[in-house]
Structures are given as structure tokens and as C-alpha cells.
Amino acid sequence: VASARVKDKVPVEREAEKAPEPELPYEDVLERIEDKLLDGLSPAEPRAVSHAPDENDHLSDYEPSDDDGSAPVGGATVQTAPEPAPGHLATARTVPDRSFLERDHSLRRPCRFEALPRKNQLVEYCCEDDSEIGLAAANHRVDCLRSEWLKDVQGVSSVQKEAEGLRSNQTWDDDSVRPLWQLRKESKESGQKIKVAELLRLCGIKHFELGPQHHRYKGRIVYRGDYVTDASGNQVYFEDTATTPTGLVGLGVTLWYGLRPGHSTSCSDCVQAYLQASIGEGTWVVIPPELWVPSWHQRFPAGTKLVVQLRKSLYGHPESGRRWQLFLERHLRELCGTECPEYPSNWIFRQNGKTLILNVYVDDLTLSGPTELHQQFWHELRSRVKLDPEVYVESGDKGCRILGRHHSLLRETPQGTSPSTCEFDMCSYAAQLVDFYCEVAGVTKDKLRNSPSPCYPENQLT
Numbered sequence: 001v002a003s004a005r006v007k008d009k010v011p012v013e014r015e016a017e018k019a020p021e022p023e024l025p026y027e028d029v030l031e032r033i034e035d036k037l038l039d040g041l042s043p044a045e046p047r048a049v050s051h052a053p054d055e056n057d058h059l060s061d062y063e064p065s066d067d068d069g070s071a072p073v074g075g076a077t078v079q080t081a082p083e084p085a086p087g088h089l090a091t092a093r094t095v096p097d098r099s100f101l102e103r104d105h106s107l108r109r110p111c112r113f114e115a116l117p118r119k120n121q122l123v124e125y126c127c128e129d130d131s132e133i134g135l136a137a138a139n140h141r142v143d144c145l146r147s148e149w150l151k152d153v154q155g156v157s158s159v160q161k162e163a164e165g166l167r168s169n170q171t172w173d174d175d176s177v178r179p180l181w182q183l184r185k186e187s188k189e190s191g192q193k194i195k196v197a198e199l200l201r202l203c204g205i206k207h208f209e210l211g212p213q214h215h216r217y218k219g220r221i222v223y224r225g226d227y228v229t230d231a232s233g234n235q236v237y238f239e240d241t242a243t244t245p246t247g248l249v250g251l252g253v254t255l256w257y258g259l260r261p262g263h264s265t266s267c268s269d270c271v272q273a274y275l276q277a278s279i280g281e282g283t284w285v286v287i288p289p290e291l292w293v294p295s296w297h298q299r300f301p302a303g304t305k306l307v308v309q310l311r312k313s314l315y316g317h318p319e320s321g322r323r324w325q326l327f328l329e330r331h332l333r334e335l336c337g338t339e340c341p342e343y344p345s346n347w348i349f350r351q352n353g354k355t356l357i358l359n360v361y362v363d364d365l366t367l368s369g370p371t372e373l374h375q376q377f378w379h380e381l382r383s384r385v386k387l388d389p390e391v392y393v394e395s396g397d398k399g400c401r402i403l404g405r406h407h408s409l410l411r412e413t414p415q416g417t418s419p420s421t422c423e424f425d426m427c428s429y430a431a432q433l434v435d436f437y438c439e440v441a442g443v444t445k446d447k448l449r450n451s452p453s454p455c456y457p458e459n460q461l462t
Contacts (some may be wrong), residue, residue, distance in 0.1 A: 005325035058200060062336060087097045153205045156290060158219035163291045169275050171312040174293055180305040185283060196307060197228040198286045200316065222316035223285065238318040243325050244344035245361045254346065254359040255407065259420045260395065265368045265393040265407075267400045268378060270328070271386040274364035277313040277327035285310050289404030321362075328360065331384040335377075348376065366402055380434050393422065404429070 123332070167174065180196065187194045202220040228236040258265030271278070284307045292306065300306060313320040329339070337347040337358065349356040349369075356369035356377060367374060378390045391400040399408030406425040438445060 015229045017238045050100050051126070115119075134176065154217045155219075158217035159201050159203055159221065160219070160291065161221040162221050166275070166314075169272065169276055169312060171314055172287075172308045172310050174308055176309040177287070177293075177296065177306050179300065180286065180307050183307050184231045184233075192282060194231055194282045194284055195228050196230070196284045196286065197287060199291070200224045201288060221314075223310070223314040223320070225316045225318045243321045243362070244357050246343065246345040250340075250343040250346045251359050251361070251402070253343070254357050254366050255422050257357050258297050259409075259422055262371060262372040263369055264353070264374060265366065265422075266390045267393070267402055268365050268390040270365065271362035271388060273328075274315055274324045275312045276386055277314045277323040279317065279319070279323065283310040283317075284308065285314075308414045318375075324363075328385065331381070332358070334384065335380055361403060364403060389445070399423075399425075 166172070183194065183196070186192075200222050202222070204218050204220075206218055225238075228238075230236050243401040255265060258262060285306055287306050289302075296306060310317075313323045332339075332347055336350065337349050338348045340348065345360040347360065349358065350394040351373055352393040354370045354373060356367060356373055359366040359368075367377060367390075373394075374390070378387070381387065393399050393407050393409060395409045399406055401407070404426075406428070408423050408425065410423055432446065434448070438448075
């Protein structure tokens with residue numbers, strides 16, 4: 001029987017209404033999910049609905065409805081497990097929609113899923129691309145529905161702590177608070193364009209697969225850049241913006257330059273990089289009730305949508321990455337830096353006849369050049385940009401990690417007399433892969449055999 005879901009305005013074909021099924025224990029739900037995935041999600045898959053916002057329900061929280069148990073995540077169709085018992089936050093419950101597994105099904109191997117020995121985890125084998133891995137596995141963090149963490153003291157506290165950090169950074173202006181209807185009225189009367197979006201509050205539990213004593217609640221607040229409206233409630237679209245981070249070739253040249261006699265390489269990370277850059281005027285965000293300033297509860301009636309002006313480039317804004325890059329470039333030019341046209345995000349600084357090379361990958365900075373110039377350079381840049389203390393690439397374990405790779409020096413002669421050798425070490429990453437394989441396969445490391453090389457000749461793969 002074909003019917004249309006009036007509430008979500010999404011036509012769905014489904015069978016005639018049946019009596020609601022009783023809630024099952026989580027272990028049974030996990031087993032059912034695994035069986036459906038192993039079967040390729042048969043056409044009998046029940047009640048999976050995609051919810052897309054329209055002009056009549058913009059700036060809403062899109063809570064999961066009680067009748068279907070589905071909740072939109074990033075625009076994908078998902079099916080959620082039954083509500084957990086009181087006091088117990090939900091676990092990994094997301095199931096991809098049928099189109100995910102049926103895409104080019106005739107040309108590819110069917111996906112196979114298995115449950116890990118530990119509870120609340122799913123791992124997908126024979127993945128064809130990263131998007132499938134992202135949908136299938138949630139090994140390190142369990143995301144909670146908003147309706148769940150709002151009922152948990154630690155969940156609310158973690159999100160409020162994140163908001164306090166953003167407020168201390170002056171990310172938005174609480175003094176500009178006003179009801180949404182008033183802001184839209186003022187915009188229409190003055191003719192000034194505005195852009196309004198909600199704050200997406202996220203709460204996750206790290207190390208959920210371990211015991212409760214290891215659980216760590218982590219709150220995140222980002223800008224809902226997927227749905228921005230103007231004074232009339234119409235959706236606003238942004239022009240495509242692109243950033244130009246460095247590549248591995250540019251990083252390799254920078255590291256080589258630091259190996260010359262009398263030279264060194266040092267690294268530093270920018271602290272909350274995006275939040276250091278300002279956002280354009282006319283950008284407003286809706287503050288949810290759980291993040292209201294205490295005085296607002298007396299000034300405004302309950303249920304009022306309150307908005308404040310956004311000052312900093314909050315994560316999630318379509319222009320945040322580009323604005324951070326322009327912010328950093330402006331300060332590097334103030335230090336008389338020149339960007340290499342052939343290698344974007346690689347900068348040359350000349351001081352007293354000597355040269356420094358700075359490699360920039362978003363918020364990771366790598367500097368190479370004469371050792372005596374490093375400290376002064378970082379001091380001048382730190383007066384303009386918030387940076388972590390610099391770390392030098394040294395020998396042994398005293399090296400530093402750049403883009404997930406450990407770098408250390410190997411010197412055969414005393415320092416300063418001849419070029420050195422830089423060693424790249426990713427052993428920890430390889431060890432993690434082995435541990436992950438042993439956990440999934442249910443074997444111990446002593447059962448694994450040694451291999452002369454992790455790579456096979458290409459002619460054996462064809």
C-alpha cells in the first residue's frame with residue numbers, strides 16, 4: 001500500500017500499518033542489524049525516511065519522530081535502534097540506507113559486516129571506499145542523539161563547557177541578543193542583508209567500548225552551514241571557496257632545507273585556528289535554550305528563538321577555511337614573507353642575508369633554516385597568531401610529528417659539520433593496524449607470521 005508521509009513531506013512506500021513491535025534488548029537489535037546487512041538489506045527493510053528541511057520548518061532541531069524511530073544524520077537515511085533504558089546513553093546504531101549497499105551492486109562484491117568481540121561496535125569488510133568505512137565503523141566514539149544527551153548531566157555539561165570556551169574567545173556577541181522575528185523585521189526595514197543559521201550541538205562518548213570509568217564526554221558546537229536563511233526565511237547559498245594547503249613535495253623540500261649544516265627544523269600548531277579569523281558582518285546564529293545566559297530567561301519568554309551576531313569563523317561555516325587562510329597570510333606578509341607561486345602555502349623569509357622556509361598545512365606550521373633565527377621568528381609570529389610552543393626535529397624520540405608522521409634526525413658526524421638524515425617513522429600506525437586486525441579476527445599476535453615486506457610487486461597484483 002503506497003502512502004505519503006505528510007509530516008515529513010517525503011513519499012514512502014510501505015505495507016499497511018501493523019501493531020508496534022515490542023522493544024528488544026540491544027543484543028537482539030545488533031543481531032538483527034547484522035543479519036540485514038549480511039542479506040544486503042532486503043526490500044523488506046522497514047520505515048527508513050530521509051528528512052529534508054523546507055521553507056516551513058527551517059531552523060528546527062529535526063528531532064526523531066516517535067512513530068518511525070528514524071533520525072537524519074548528514075542528510076543520509078538511517079534507522080535507529082530502540083530507545084535505551086533511562087540513564088544509559090545510546091550506542092552505535094546507524095544503518096545505511098538501501099541505496100548505499102545497492103549502488104553498482106552488480107559490479108562489486110557484496111559488503112559483509114561482522115560484530116566485534118566487544119559490544120556496541122560494527123566493522124565492515126570488503127569496503128570499496130572511505131565513505132563506506134565511515135558509515136560502517138564507529139570504534140572510538142559513540143555519538144548520542146540530542147534527545148539523549150539533554151537528559152544526561154554529563155552530556156549537557158560537556159556541551160556547555162564547549163560553549164564557555166567559545167564565549168571566552170568572543171566567537172559571538174551575547175550583547176546583540178534579540179528574538180529572531182525582531183532581527184528579520186529590522187533587516188527588512190533597513191535593507192541590510194542577514195544570514196541566520198543554527199548551532200549544531202554534538203555530544204560523543206570517547207572510549208565507550210571500555211568500562212564506564214573510562215568514558216569521556218566530549219561536546220562540540222559547530223555552525224550549521226548546510227542550511228542558512230535570510231530575512232525572509234529563504235535558503236542562502238554560498239559561492240564555492242577553495243583553500244591551498246601545502247603538498248608533500250613542499251614539505252619534503254622544507255625538511256631537506258633543515259638538514260643543511262647549521263640549520264634546524266621546528267614545528268608549531270595554531271590554537272583553534274578557525275576561531276582566530278573574523279567572519280563577515282550580518283552573520284547570526286540561533287542560541288539553543290541550554291546555552292542561554294541566565295538573565296535571558298527573565299528577559300524573554302520560554303520557547304523564543306534568540307539570535308546573536310557571530311564574530312569569529314566558527315567551524316562548519318562554508319567560508320571558515322578560506323577566512324583562516326587569508327588571516328594567516330596577512331600576518332605572514334606583515335613579517336615580510338613571500339609565498340612561492342609554484343608551491344602554495346610555502347613561504348620565504350629573508351633576514352640579514354639568511355633564508356627561512358615556512359611550510360603551512362592549514363594550522364600545522366613547519367619552519368626550516370638557520371638555527372639562530374628560529375626563536376625570533378616564532379616570537380614575532382606568536383605576537384600575531386595564537387600558537388603552541390614550537391618543537392624541534394631532533395634525534396631519537398625527541399623528534400616531532402608532522403601530519404601524523406614522526407620525524408627524527410640521524411647524525412653521523414658532529415652537528416653543524418655536514419648534512420644530516422631525516423628519518424620518517426610510522427611504526428605506531430602500522431602497530432595500530434595489527435592490533436585492529438587481531439581484535440577483528442579474534443587472534444593473537446603470536447599467531448601471525450612474519451612478512452619480508454608490507455608491499456607486493458605490482459606484477460603479482462595484476
